[in-house]
Amino acid sequence: MRINPKKVNKFIQIMLNVQAFFTVGILIVIVALILVKGIGNINLEFLFSFPEDMGRHGGIYPTIIGTIMLVILSILFATPLGVGTAIFLTEYTKETILTKIIRFGVESLAGIPSILYGLFGFIFFVIKLKMGWSILSGVLTIAIMILPTIIRTSEEAIKAVPKNFRIVSYSLGATKWETVIKVVLPSATPGILTGIMLSVGRAVGETAAVIFTMGSSLRLPTSIMDSGRTMAVHFYILAREGISMEKAYATALVLVLSILLINIVAYYTMNKVVSRFS
Amino acid sequence: MDVKIKIDNLRVYFEKNEILKGIKINIAKNMITGFMGPAGSGKSTLISIINRMIDFEDNVKIEGRVLIDDINILDKEINPVSLRRRIGTVFAVPIPLQRSIFENIAYGPRLKGINDKIELFKIVSDSLKKAFLWDEVKDRLDMSATKLSGGQQQRLCLARTLVLKPEIILLDEPCSGLDPISTAKIEEALSELKKEYTIVLVSNNTKQIARISDYSAFFYLGELIEYGTTEKVFTNPSQKKTEDYISGKFG
Known part of the structure; x- marks a missing residue:
């Protein structure tokens, strides 16, 4: 017996709807959970005061600064390198065995678990180059970690x-x-920005690679040679060590909201850039 | 005739195929020379040799000489970038860059280091007038060029070429996608422009060649079959193939 195509169509439509709602639903549940558990502990004092007693009391000011420094510096470091590599691969070379090797390397780098980047950063930057647990070690490690994403997305954008x-x-x-x-990069900017935004997300949320290289000092970092703690690491430690679940959720909420904010701002600026060039 | 471009025994191979088979032709200064011929006859390849755009293709082998003002432009010493500033090209499909009308035209001059606003405005408006586009766009120079109609875009491309004050203008089937009115405007502009420029017009439209070119060349499968004044080629062609093509028996 032949199945009625109209019924199949209807069934597929319903299934796709369910799938879409399921995906969005999970996201909403996660955000809602963090919101409910964290909102009560967030206030200006939490954002702008120092943690006390390992973070059991007080705020998260140094971890916000640590996060901002790590993210901005690693993006500043990785973007020129990544976009440059993408330009080289797309515009300045023909498809040869060398470009294939580079591309294979980039793809392999993208698949390495972040803890391995952390380990590498620890051995190379922290120990070998004697940078110690510092924001600089963290920045260089994270920059290497996000490089493949920036290269791949920039390459696709330039090719388009x-x-x-x-x-x-x-x-x-x-x-x-x-x-x-004057011509290629302006047209590729939206795509490149997407890659940078994905990288920001990864850098903000990274814990393993950061703990190994930037450390987890709760003091306010005053130079890039200081150790520091990011919000993600703070959240991890608060929850892992059972120091304070309330503070952990509050930190997580700040983290989620800032990622949301960054995305909105990036989306907005991207639209501006796009409308200027087309 | 006053020769601007002298092509001497030019052979072009793409991979194993011979695309141009020993072309010899002299192109007259301040005239319109029409290149016609069916697809695959090598006219567009010849254009891309003259402006050295062929450099961007792989697996190409070129033999022979192309002399512009008695200098071989295929010579290794010749810088293709500065050569292309002397030779303007208008392509079959109008390709406005993703910027305003004004900035599209100003692109070339800015590359040459002209950034003075008053000077830029003067040369941009001059070239728009020469391309018969000024009246249609003078009030909206800041508008994105991609919003213009196809015919306007093609005249924009012509203006973008003219602004560089090239010695030679190559047009590779510039009217292939245009309506008769837009085509007429381009032809009007070209007839005016030949006083200052040497123009090579590639076209599939034999009537267009007959209308506006001074000399006509007929190419077939990589060979120059017939070349002479347009009047001679169209009224009394020496080759049977030419006659068949012009009269529409093939092509």
Whole structure:
């Protein structure tokens, strides 16, 4: 007997709806849980005062600063390197065995568990280069960790720029570099920004690689050679050591809200950039 | 005739295929020279040799010489970037860059280091006038160029080329996607422009070649079959193939 295609269609539609709601539902449940458990403990004092008694009392000010320093510096470090690599791979080389090796390497790097990056950072930056547990060690480690994401997304974004734009630019007497800077990169910016945003997310939420390299000092970092603690690490320690679940959830909520905020701001600026160029 | 471009025994191989088979042709200064021929005849390849855009293709082998003002542009000493500033190209599909009308035209001059606003405005408006587009866009130069109609975009591309004051303008089937009115405007502009520029027009439209070109060349499968004044080629062609093509028997 042949199944009625209309019924199949209806069934598939319902299934897809259920799946979509399920995905969004999980997200809502997680955020709601953190919101309910954390909202009671969040106030200005929590955000701008120092933790006391290992974080059992007081606020999370140093961990906010630690997070901001780690994220901004690692993005600043990884973006030029990653976008540069992507430009090299797409515009300056032909498809050879070398580019295939580089690409394979990049993909492999993306699949390595973050704890291994942490271990590498610990052995290389902290011990070998004598940087100690410091924001610098953390920044370099995280930068390496997010590099593959930035390279891959930038590469895809650059490849998506129509070949015709390059041809026009060359025909008007532009050099390769001028074409890359003035035509290719502006068109690829939204895609590159997406990669950077994904990387910000990873850097903000990272714990294993950070504990190994940046340490978990609760003091306010005053230079990049100081050890420091990020919000994610703080949350991990508070929960893991059973210090204070209330403070842990409050920290988690700040974390989630800041990621949300970053995403909204990035989305907004991206739209602005896109509308300027098209 | 006053020769601007002299192509001497040019052979081009793409992988194993011979695309151009020993082309010899002299292109006259301040004239419109029409290249016609069916697909695969090598006209577009010839264009991409003259502006050295062929450099961006792989597996190409070139033999022979292309002399512009008696200098071989295929020579290793020639910098293709500065060459392309002397040779403007308009492609079959209009390709506006993702920026405003003004900035599209100003792209080339800015590359040359012209950033003075008054000077830029002057040369941009001049070239828009020469391309017969000024009246249609003068009030909205800040608008994105991608919002223009196809015919306007193609004239924008022409203006973008003119602003660089090239010696030669190559047009590779510039009207293939345009309506008759837009085509007429482009042709009007070209007839005016030949006073200052040497123009090479590739077209599948034999009537267009007959209308506006001074010299006509007919290519077939990588060979130059016939070349002469447009009047001669269209009224009294020496080759049977040319006659068949012009009269529409094949092509």
